[in-house]
Amino acid sequence: MSHGHSDPIHHPEVQMATNRNYITGFVVSSLLMLAATILVDGHILPSFGLLLAIIGCAGIAIIAQVYFLLHIDISEHNIWNTVALVMFIPLFIITIGLTWWMFSQLYMRTMPMIPGMPGMH
Amino acid sequence: MLVNVPGPWSPLLGRLALSEIPYTNPILAPLFIVIVLAGIVLIAGVTYYGKWGYLWKEWFTTVDHKKLGIMYIILGLIMLFRGFIDGLMMRTQQALGDGPGDNGMKVMGAIHGYLAPFHFGQIYSAHGLIMILLAATPLLVGLMNIIVPLQIGARDMAYPYLNALGLWITTAAVFLIMISLFVGDFSHNGWFGYAPIFELAYSPGVGVDYWIWTLELVALGTTLGSINFLATVVKMRAPGMTWGRLPVFTWTAVSANIIALTSFPCLQVALALVGADRYLGTHFFTAGFGGNLMLYTNLFWLWGHPEVYFVILPAFGMLSEVIPAFSEKPIFGYITMVLASFAIAGVSWIVWLHHFFTMGMGPYVSTEFSIATMLVGIPTGVKVFNWAFTLYRGRLTFSAAMLWSIGALFLLLIGGLTGMMLAIPAINYMVHNSVFVVAHFHMMLLCIVYAVFSAIIFWFPKIYGFKLNEAWGKIMFWLFSAGTFLVFFPMFMLGFMGETRRLDWPFNPQWGPWFDVQEIGIFVYILSVLAFLWMLYVSIRDRHANRVHTADAWGTSRSLEWLTDTPVPFYNFAMVPHINALDEVAWRREHGFMDKKPDHFKAIHMPNNTPIALYIGALTFLVGFGLTWRVWWLTLASLILAVILMIYRSNKGDPGYIIPAEKMEEMDRESKARMLSDDSHQVPHGGGFSGGTVTAYTALDRDASGSLTPPNDSRHL
Ligand code: HEM
Numbered sequence: 081m082s083h084g085h086s087d088p089i090h091h092p093e094v095q096m097a098t099n100r101n102y103i104t105g106f107v108v109s110s111l112l113m114l115a116a117t118i119l120v121d122g123h124i125l126p127s128f129g130l131l132l133a134i135i136g137c138a139g140i141a142i143i144a145q146v147y148f149l150l151h152i153d154i155s156e157h158n159i160w161n162t163v164a165l166v167m168f169i170p171l172f173i174i175t176i177g178l179t180w181w182m183f184s185q186l187y188m189r190t191m192p193m194i195p196g197m198p199g200m201h
Numbered sequence: 202m203l204v205n206v207p208g209p210w211s212p213l214l215g216r217l218a219l220s221e222i223p224y225t226n227p228i229l230a231p232l233f234i235v236i237v238l239a240g241i242v243l244i245a246g247v248t249y250y251g252k253w254g255y256l257w258k259e260w261f262t263t264v265d266h267k268k269l270g271i272m273y274i275i276l277g278l279i280m281l282f283r284g285f286i287d288g289l290m291m292r293t294q295q296a297l298g299d300g301p302g303d304n305g306m307k308v309m310g311a312i313h314g315y316l317a318p319f320h321f322g323q324i325y326s327a328h329g330l331i332m333i334l335l336a337a338t339p340l341l342v343g344l345m346n347i348i349v350p351l352q353i354g355a356r357d358m359a360y361p362y363l364n365a366l367g368l369w370i371t372t373a374a375v376f377l378i379m380i381s382l383f384v385g386d387f388s389h390n391g392w393f394g395y396a397p398i399f400e401l402a403y404s405p406g407v408g409v410d411y412w413i414w415t416l417e418l419v420a421l422g423t424t425l426g427s428i429n430f431l432a433t434v435v436k437m438r439a440p441g442m443t444w445g446r447l448p449v450f451t452w453t454a455v456s457a458n459i460i461a462l463t464s465f466p467c468l469q470v471a472l473a474l475v476g477a478d479r480y481l482g483t484h485f486f487t488a489g490f491g492g493n494l495m496l497y498t499n500l501f502w503l504w505g506h507p508e509v510y511f512v513i514l515p516a517f518g519m520l521s522e523v524i525p526a527f528s529e530k531p532i533f534g535y536i537t538m539v540l541a542s543f544a545i546a547g548v549s550w551i552v553w554l555h556h557f558f559t560m561g562m563g564p565y566v567s568t569e570f571s572i573a574t575m576l577v578g579i580p581t582g583v584k585v586f587n588w589a590f591t592l593y594r595g596r597l598t599f600s601a602a603m604l605w606s607i608g609a610l611f612l613l614l615i616g617g618l619t620g621m622m623l624a625i626p627a628i629n630y631m632v633h634n635s636v637f638v639v640a641h642f643h644m645m646l647l648c649i650v651y652a653v654f655s656a657i658i659f660w661f662p663k664i665y666g667f668k669l670n671e672a673w674g675k676i677m678f679w680l681f682s683a684g685t686f687l688v689f690f691p692m693f694m695l696g697f698m699g700e701t702r703r704l705d706w707p708f709n710p711q712w713g714p715w716f717d718v719q720e721i722g723i724f725v726y727i728l729s730v731l732a733f734l735w736m737l738y739v740s741i742r743d744r745h746a747n748r749v750h751t752a753d754a755w756g757t758s759r760s761l762e763w764l765t766d767t768p769v770p771f772y773n774f775a776m777v778p779h780i781n782a783l784d785e786v787a788w789r790r791e792h793g794f795m796d797k798k799p800d801h802f803k804a805i806h807m808p809n810n811t812p813i814a815l816y817i818g819a820l821t822f823l824v825g826f827g828l829t830w831r832v833w834w835l836t837l838a839s840l841i842l843a844v845i846l847m848i849y850r851s852n853k854g855d856p857g858y859i860i861p862a863e864k865m866e867e868m869d870r871e872s873k874a875r876m877l878s879d880d881s882h883q884v885p886h887g888g889g890f891s892g893g894t895v896t897a898y899t900a901l902d903r904d905a906s907g908s909l910t911p912p913n914d915s916r917h918l
């Protein structure tokens with residue numbers, strides 16, 4: 081424990097934070113947001129296609145942010161980040177999944193079909 | 202791109218106009234005058250006694266977790282009082298306005314009672330928001346702030362400056378909601394907001410905007426705080442403080458802050474989308490153009506339910522500290538207690554739909570969420586049994602703190618059981634949106650308030666060095682409990698009688714007697730508030746008589762915070778202790794090590810004060826105010842300034858300062874001397890040496906090694 085532990089700059093967490101990562105993360109997620117906005121604003125795809133496109137953009141943006149901004153990965157020297165990732169994934173699946181399920185049940189009972197969406201009557 | 206607002210707007214003042222100030226309102230105008238006068242007296246007093254420098258140096262710019270915690274608690278108590286006054290006004294309205302006929306006070310422009318519906322709506326909306334987010338949350342965050350670092354043997358939080366930032370942003374939220382009293386109106390669509398009433402078309406005023414930005418600010422402040430707590434517990438534990446030795450309160454703080462960190466962003470997103478609807482003309486939550494009202498409700502409760510567990514878990518932690526201390530026994534079932542906290546935190550993520558069972562998503566979804574909701578009862582039950590078994594055959598002392606804790610258990614029982622009833626969809630369809638629900642969650646939130654008072658009485662001597670007056674603490678407890686019973690027992694009855702919530706005009710004359718009982722209850726509550734103030738007065742007056750001369754104020758405490766001097770010095774521990782057992786203090790007491798002193802000292806590294814957190818907090822207030830009134834230049838200027846300050850501070854960093862070992866030794870001697878001599882220990886020495894070697898203190902790697910200059914490229918963010 082002699083190697084400069086009192087100096088926070090040398091902690092692996094701090095070492096991981098590079099300007100390039102932050103800027104890449106920022107640019108990538110901004111571009112994806114812009115793309116989604118343009119798609120929706122111009123009604124470039126049919127309704128259900130739009131839905132899928134936005135979900136795709138959001139998914140990539142999440143991965144980009146988690147990786148570039150939060151530095152969450154599965155490397156060994158960053159065990160706490162891995163823990164965070166392991167806890168985050170089920171949460172994500174639960175919240176999105178249950179919401180999806182509850183709204184599909186709701187729509188089935190209350191809403192007209194979205195054009196282009198398969199499997200709904 | 203921006204939506205046109207109804208009514209006048211100017212680039213300079215936005216929607217602000219003189220007519221927005223309610224100087225003709227017979228309640229607000231006098232209140233305003235009183236507040237201004239009180240403010241002038243306060244400022245004059247501080248100036249007269251020349252205390253500005255002291256306030257600035259010791260409080261406004263501090264990054265000390267204890268002082269920030271104290272300020273959080275003061276903020277929470279003030280808002281608890283404001284919320285209580287809202288409650289009093291609502292109770293009085295319903296008592297006066299009950300029944301048919303013309304019973305309104307014409308001077309107030311009311312047809313029933315003394316408040317017009319528009320005014321009543323603002324009161325209940327503000328009441329809910331304030332009590333949950335600006336009273337309970339700051340009180341709990343404040344207590345965690347003070348106690349968690351002490352319990353794990355840390356010198357401060359992991360990010361002292363971030364801690365200050367969290368406080369000042371929360372304060373900005375408080376200012377924003379308070380100013381809505383006197384400038385414009387507040388929202389009238391409840392603390393959680395109903396789609397689509399909050400859309401601009403239906404709520405054209407600024408009320409909803411105040412609501413959005415107040416919530417956004419607390420959400421931001423609390424998220425920052427939760428990051429800090431987690432980092433602190435993960436990284437700053439004293440040597441020997443393994444996960445298996447972490448006090449239960451710290452464990453509950455960890456679980457609660459995991460919930461906060463993962464759920465508050467949902468709220469921020471939900472509100473940002475409401476903001477987009479209101480400011481940019483999108484249609485996320487409208488009925489038309491592909492929007493969906495229920496999407497809002499879903500997003501809100503996705504945060505809302507975890508939030509209620511965010512506030513109850515630390516309260517559970519407090520009970521888990523107070524009850525063992527006054528039962529003179531270790532907590533029963535430590536491991537199950539910890540697991541139960543995490544089970545509750547985990548389950549809190551899969552139950553949110555129980556807040557809108559009546560949405561119409563059919564039986565399958567309802568069944569899942571109903572069962573999941575009832576699952577919460579299992580870990581909660583485990584906890585209740587653990588507390589009961591801790592009490593069982595304990596050597597009980599019914600001190601004021603203990604009474605509050607036991608009271609909390611009763612409320613938890615009533616709240617939990619009524620929650621179970623609400624979790625059954627068939628029952629929920631009957632009582633949803635009735636005051637039965639309101640009574641349920643007040644039982645739960647009052648359980649938190651009881652735990653908080655218990656914790657304040659319990660930990661007060663640690664921070665201030667003298668105890669609060671026991672007798673008045675107990676009197677307040679009984680008055681408060683009588684008030685609780687008189688107000689909320691009738692509320693359950695009214696729920697069964699079909700009274701829906703938020704009625705400005707309760708039309709049914711048969712409800713009348715129950716309203717009268719509730720009104721009496723409110724007056725008993727007023728007495729308990731007076732008892733609280735009197736308790737503070739008496740305790741401060743008699744502080745010399747109530748001095749605590751030992752580290753362990755109650756003589757039976759168990760966890761690490763009771764090891765350091767009383768009152769806690771700013772560096773917390775002169776030498777960071779080495780942890781040998783769960784319940785370290787109890788362990789040391791039983792083995793006769795309580796008066797073991799460190800034989801040498803080391804230089805320590807402490808963070809510097811900074812006013813930047815305060816500046817950024819003030820700027821976030823301006824951002825919120827500017828957005829509410831649509832004063833774009835103000836919003837933009839403050840936002841940019843805040844970001845610049847943030848970047849500036851991050852680049853500059855804080856090298857902190859070093860206190861050399863000799864100085865530490867001297868300060869430690871003074872601090873010990875202030876506790877009076879060691880032989881006045883009332884603590885039993887007991888036990889004796891159990892054999893083997895014991896490490897009482899070890900040096901930290903973090904403690905700077907001898908050198909007097911701080912590492913100059915180090916950055917404390
Ligand atoms: C045993 C655990 C609990 C169960 C089973 C439970 C169940 C429920 C259910 C089913 C509702 C929805 C009622 C309705 O609107 O129809 C509800 C509302 C509520 N509960 Fe609980 N609850 C529990 C614990 C808590 C705790 C610990 C808190 C807070 C500290 C809390 C605070 C609330 C609040 C604030 C509401 C209503 C919010 C509103 O509509 O304004 N509950 N609870």
Ligand SMILES: [Cu+2]
Pocket residue numbers: 505506509552553555556
């Ligand atoms: Cu809930």
